[in-house]
Amino acid sequence: MKQNIKNYCRELNIDYVGIAGIGPYYELEKILKDKIDKGYYTGLEEDDIQKRIDPRLTMENVESVIVCLFPYFSGNVENTNISKYTHSLDYHILVKEKLEKLSKMIKKEIDEFEYKIFVDNGPLVDRYLAQISGLGYFGINNNIINDEYGSYVFIGYIMTNIKLEKDDILDKTCINCGECIRKCPGEALLGNFEMDPKKCLSFITQKKDELNNEEKNLLKNNPTVFGCDICQDVCPHNKKINITGINEFKEKLIYNIDYDEINTISNKEFKRRYRDRAFSWRGRKLILRNLDIIK
Numbered sequence: 003m004k005q006n007i008k009n010y011c012r013e014l015n016i017d018y019v020g021i022a023g024i025g026p027y028y029e030l031e032k033i034l035k036d037k038i039d040k041g042y043y044t045g046l047e048e049d050d051i052q053k054r055i056d057p058r059l060t061m062e063n064v065e066s067v068i069v070c071l072f073p074y075f076s077g078n079v080e081n082t083n084i085s086k087y088t089h090s091l092d093y094h095i096l097v098k099e100k101l102e103k104l105s106k107m108i109k110k111e112i113d114e115f116e117y118k119i120f121v122d123n124g125p126l127v128d129r130y131l132a133q134i135s136g137l138g139y140f141g142i143n144n145n146i147i148n149d150e151y152g153s154y155v156f157i158g159y160i161m162t163n164i165k166l167e168k169d170d171i172l173d174k175t176c177i178n179c180g181e182c183i184r185k186c187p188g189e190a191l192l193g194n195f196e197m198d199p200k201k202c203l204s205f206i207t208q209k210k211d212e213l214n215n216e217e218k219n220l221l222k223n224n225p226t227v228f229g230c231d232i233c234q235d236v237c238p239h240n241k242k243i244n245i246t247g248i249n250e251f252k253e254k255l256i257y258n259i260d261y262d263e264i265n266t267i268s269n270k271e272f273k274r275r276y277r278d279r280a281f282s283w284r285g286r287k288l289i290l291r292n293l294d295i296i297k
């Protein structure tokens with residue numbers, strides 16, 4: 003069945019699929035507890051640790067997790083004020099659609115196949131799943147890196163009640179050059195595969211609460227309206243990577259959000275224009291706040 007799943011993925015233009023076991027993931031529990039103790043949590047993460055390390059708490063009869071990568075690199079551009087992961091169609095939409103199609107193909111073959119699909123919004127730790135299913139390895143910048151597509155890959159997964167053979171972890175990490183640590187404007191990367199996400203500019207651009215002066219200055223000095231790509235852009239593992247083969251990630255690209263436009267349209271109009279874009283989930287006001295700071 004595993005080979006059939008790989009074949010279906012090929013048909014759907016999903017190059018990288020791996021199988022993760024169902025834990026409980028006790029080694030991850032240690033990392034999560036340590037992060038919470040140190041205050042390295044933003045509030046955007048699922049806060050129930052047990053749910054994060056035990057897929058059975060989300061799907062009682064789960065037997066395997068099918069994990070897929072979705073590369074999104076469509077080239078480097080000079081003048082952009084939003085980060086790469088928001089240039090194209092919202093990945094939540096695309097990944098869900100693709101994984102739904104994959105699940106329907108499997109269901110056709112195995113009638114008792116049950117499944118739950120997640121991308122970004124699930125209880126588990128997506129990067130951990132990508133690592134243990136052998137799809138990529140960790141960078142010091144915290145991102146999962148794939149040899150062909152670099153770290154510009156989204157991660158989606160399917161919990162299923164069918165038992166599949168687990169894949170092996172890749173026995174490597176990034177080359178540890180330290181360039182991401184030196185270039186990170188928020189000094190968020192700690193050099194031991196950990197980070198303080200509250201210092202990460204990406205978080206600051208997405209944070210709802212009012213920004214303090216230090217955060218405002220950080221944004222002003224490193225202008226970005228949504229997200230941050232610096233630690234990935236400087237990474238040598240991202241230098242000779244392939245462009246994504248997923249058309250939706252190469253079409254209808256938006257590189258800039260314009261202050262005058264956002265300032266003059268209503269919240270409703272903002273939603274209408276940008277609801278299928280990953281930068282819109284926090285709403286117009288937050289985008290305007292960031293634009294106001296960097297203008």
Ligand code: B12
Binds near residue numbers: 033048
């Ligand atoms: C909250 C969140 C954020 C927060 C906090 C990030 C963080 N590092 O905790 C903020 C807003 C800062 C953020 C930023 C970004 N995010 Co984000 N985010 C998430 C989310 C929803 C939860 C992350 C989480 O649970 N963090 C808690 C820790 C435990 O998890 P983790 O970061 O995955 O940690 C792993 C490693 O860092 C490592 N690790 C951590 N500590 C230690 C310690 C040791 C000793 C070791 C060995 C390893 C290790 O192991 C952990 C477990 O495997 C996930 C989706 C999900 N549900 O998982 C997306 C996700 C991680 N984000 C993603 C993306 C694309 C980004 C950005 C690139 C977006 C951007 N361009 O601005 C940046 C990258 C910033 C960075 N350098 O990490 C992708 C990552 C894809 C990839 N290739 O890795 C994810 C997986 C979404 C997805 N499904 O595709 N994100």
Ligand code: SF4
Binds near residue numbers: 186187191201
């Ligand atoms: S995304 Fe930007 S601010 Fe966040 S860790 Fe990477 S370089 Fe630092």
